[in-house]
Amino acid sequence: MNKKRTDFAQKLISAPYIVWSAIFIIVPLLMVAYYAFTDKSGAFTLDNISGLSRYAKTFGMSLLYAAEATVISLIIAYPLAYFMSNMKAGAQRMMSMLIMLPMWMNFLIRTYSWITILAKTGIINTLLSKIGIGPVQLINTPGAVVLGMVYNYLPYMVLPIYTVMVKIDKSLLEAADDLGSSPISRLRRVIFPMTVPGIISGITMVFVPSVSTFYISQKLGGGKTMLIGDVIEMQFQSSYNYNLGAAISLVLMVLILISLAVMNRFDDSEEGGILI
Amino acid sequence: MTNENIVELKNITVTFDGEKILDRINLAIKDKEFVTLLGPSGCGKTTTLRVIAGFVSPTEGDILFDGKAVNHLPPHKRQVNTIFQRYALFPHLNVFENIAFGLRVKKVPEAEIKKQVTDMLKLVNLSGYEKRNIAKLSGGQQQRVAIARAIINRPKVLLLDEPLAALDLKLRKDMQVELKNIQKSLGITFIFVTHDQEEALSMSDTVVVMNEGVIQQIGTPQDIYNEPKNAFVADFIGESNILDGVMKEDFLTSFSGREFTCLDSGFARNERVDIVVRPEDVDIVPEKDAMLLGEVTSVTFLGVHYEIIVDIGGFKWMIQTTDEQKVGDKVGLYIEPDAIHVMKKSKYSGMYGDYSTFSDEIEHLSDLEEDEN
Numbered sequence: 001m002n003k004k005r006t007d008f009a010q011k012l013i014s015a016p017y018i019v020w021s022a023i024f025i026i027v028p029l030l031m032v033a034y035y036a037f038t039d040k041s042g043a044f045t046l047d048n049i050s051g052l053s054r055y056a057k058t059f060g061m062s063l064l065y066a067a068e069a070t071v072i073s074l075i076i077a078y079p080l081a082y083f084m085s086n087m088k089a090g091a092q093r094m095m096s097m098l099i100m101l102p103m104w105m106n107f108l109i110r111t112y113s114w115i116t117i118l119a120k121t122g123i124i125n126t127l128l129s130k131i132g133i134g135p136v137q138l139i140n141t142p143g144a145v146v147l148g149m150v151y152n153y154l155p156y157m158v159l160p161i162y163t164v165m166v167k168i169d170k171s172l173l174e175a176a177d178d179l180g181s182s183p184i185s186r187l188r189r190v191i192f193p194m195t196v197p198g199i200i201s202g203i204t205m206v207f208v209p210s211v212s213t214f215y216i217s218q219k220l221g222g223g224k225t226m227l228i229g230d231v232i233e234m235q236f237q238s239s240y241n242y243n244l245g246a247a248i249s250l251v252l253m254v255l256i257l258i259s260l261a262v263m264n265r266f267d268d269s270e271e272g273g274i275l276i
Numbered sequence: 277m278t279n280e281n282i283v284e285l286k287n288i289t290v291t292f293d294g295e296k297i298l299d300r301i302n303l304a305i306k307d308k309e310f311v312t313l314l315g316p317s318g319c320g321k322t323t324t325l326r327v328i329a330g331f332v333s334p335t336e337g338d339i340l341f342d343g344k345a346v347n348h349l350p351p352h353k354r355q356v357n358t359i360f361q362r363y364a365l366f367p368h369l370n371v372f373e374n375i376a377f378g379l380r381v382k383k384v385p386e387a388e389i390k391k392q393v394t395d396m397l398k399l400v401n402l403s404g405y406e407k408r409n410i411a412k413l414s415g416g417q418q419q420r421v422a423i424a425r426a427i428i429n430r431p432k433v434l435l436l437d438e439p440l441a442a443l444d445l446k447l448r449k450d451m452q453v454e455l456k457n458i459q460k461s462l463g464i465t466f467i468f469v470t471h472d473q474e475e476a477l478s479m480s481d482t483v484v485v486m487n488e489g490v491i492q493q494i495g496t497p498q499d500i501y502n503e504p505k506n507a508f509v510a511d512f513i514g515e516s517n518i519l520d521g522v523m524k525e526d527f528l529t530s531f532s533g534r535e536f537t538c539l540d541s542g543f544a545r546n547e548r549v550d551i552v553v554r555p556e557d558v559d560i561v562p563e564k565d566a567m568l569l570g571e572v573t574s575v576t577f578l579g580v581h582y583e584i585i586v587d588i589g590g591f592k593w594m595i596q597t598t599d600e601q602k603v604g605d606k607v608g609l610y611i612e613p614d615a616i617h618v619m620k621k622s623k624y625s626g627m628y629g630d631y632s633t634f635s636d637e638i639e640h641l642s643d644l645e646e647d648e649n
Binding site: 172189 | 329331350351352357358360361364367368378381382425426
């Protein structure tokens with residue numbers, strides 16, 4: 001009796017969320033799938049998908065850039081998270097604030113400001129020309145695009161790793177010391193394996209938005225580096241080819257899912273050697 | 277030289293944020309000795325252990341291993357291993373890998389690791405548990421893994437930080453025996469921290485009683501129990517009636533309004549002293565043979581004996597007796613000379629040893645509190 005009633009109450013409470021996810025997650029996904037497999041007249045076709053091979057290079061480039069940005073973010077974020085987790089409580093709060101602070105500003109504006117830093121007449125080149133070097137081509141290069149990704153998504157790498165790291169019981173680190181581990185061996189045998197879940201979510205949260213970004217590549221790549229996100233945006237904004245745009249989005253989603261599935265396998269393995 | 281001190285603490289003082297945690301600790305520990313640091317929570321016993329392990333650097337003083345100062349040697353280079361209070365087993369490693377950890381760090385060949393870990397598992401009765409997940413083990417099993425993980429490294433000194441506190445009574449008794457056997461068979465020096473006085477008395481060669489960061493007494497369990505140095509030790513170890521008294525002359529003391537012959541000497545004439553009489557050393561006798569007369573105010577049956585509280589001139593004595601008494605009974609007490617222990621006055625005088633506020637409940641509550649710390 002009572003159990004039935006609580007069951008019903010639970011269903012009632014969860015109903016708004018179910019309706020929400022149905023309307024804003026499931027339905028849009030179905031719409032993407034619908035557009036991807038139909039032509040302009042609404043008839044079923046596989047042409048959108050089969051025609052994607054001409055974008056293979058763009059797909060490849062996008063995955064490569066995103067992977068580069070992810071690796072660089074990890075290399076920067078891991079030591080940062082490590083040092084942060086060893087700071088005093090007050091300093092730790094301060095650091096996480098500082099890391100999140102840029103995120104309070106609009107993403108577009110942050111990316112735009114890099115143009116003024118990297119441009120031919122930008123801050124860096126002005127300084128360089130003062131000491132007789134340059135101007136150096138900084139903006140509109142693949143490097144600038146990766147830089148933009150790292151800059152924008154770095155907090156998403158630092159925070160999950162840091163969160164896992166501060167939760168490691170200090171007595172485990174003492175136990176490792178006690179059993180003869182040098183600081184390096186302790187990092188390798190205890191801290192790193194225990195932070196793998198944080199690394200995995202960090203990688204996910206940097207890789208996924210990086211692979212589908214279009215704004216960063218447009219502003220910092222100057223249209224020279226066309227990423228798959230740009231292609232999708234073009235289909236919706238200028239070519240009005242919703243069907244092709246949906247098809248590319250669908251394939252991109254599948255590629256991301258595959259990448260994540262591969263990565264999550266590392267989570268279960270005993271000692272992770274991800275990416276390194 | 278088997279008599280040489282393996283660990284020595286010289287004038288160790290530890291200060292945290294201006295607060296003295298340890299105050300001039302001097303301690304010499306012999307090879308193959310079982311030493312227990314005993315005291316209430318916050319007395320500095322765990323800090324002392326952490327100083328030896330290297331996790332805490334003393335503000336002043338020296339730590340010597342085999343006569344050599346190791347103050348600046350980091351924990352991983354010290355020849356000691358620790359069994360942590362909550363075991364601190366690595367959750368990402370299985371039983372085998374936890375135990376193998378120390379050997380892997382030392383890059384011991386794989387075949388040798390396998391052999392040693394297998395032997396170790398046999399020693400702690402965990403054969404067949406190699407692949408088990410740490411989180412799926414019971415408290416007692418985790419305890420055994422922690423022991424195996426430490427002693428596989430053949431440390432000269434094993435530090436144990438309240439290792440049995442989390443186990444239930446029955447298991448704790450079994451582990452006490454097992455630990456003692458392991459210590460004897462491997463010939464390792466054990467430095468054991470506990471707040472459980474029974475555990476300390478039953479397991480140790482030497483007991484170090486600590487309070488407020490100061491060593492109160494060092495001695496064999498018998499010394500500590502029979503010849504406590506001050507009111508704190510007398511009260512902390514077992515039950516004690518501690519009375520204010522005067523040493524009239526050698527072998528003659530006075531308390532509770534009359535004189536008693538005792539076995540103590542070496543005090544000044546008429547020196548004020550603390551008198552300890554253990555509850556089990558007081559005999560209940562007919563009134564005509566009695567040295568002291570009192571009235572029973574409380575009786576508790578504890579199975580082996582009764583614990584009765586007797587009011588003698590306002591001071592409440594605890595007496596353990598096998599004869600049943602009733603509340604309100606007038607009883608006569610008789611105290612043998614060897615049941616009286618005389619102590620110098622200390623800062624703890626008058627703080628302990630009167631059972632006027634005694635209640636089992638309060639005792640029980642304070643035990644729980646200590647367990648949580």
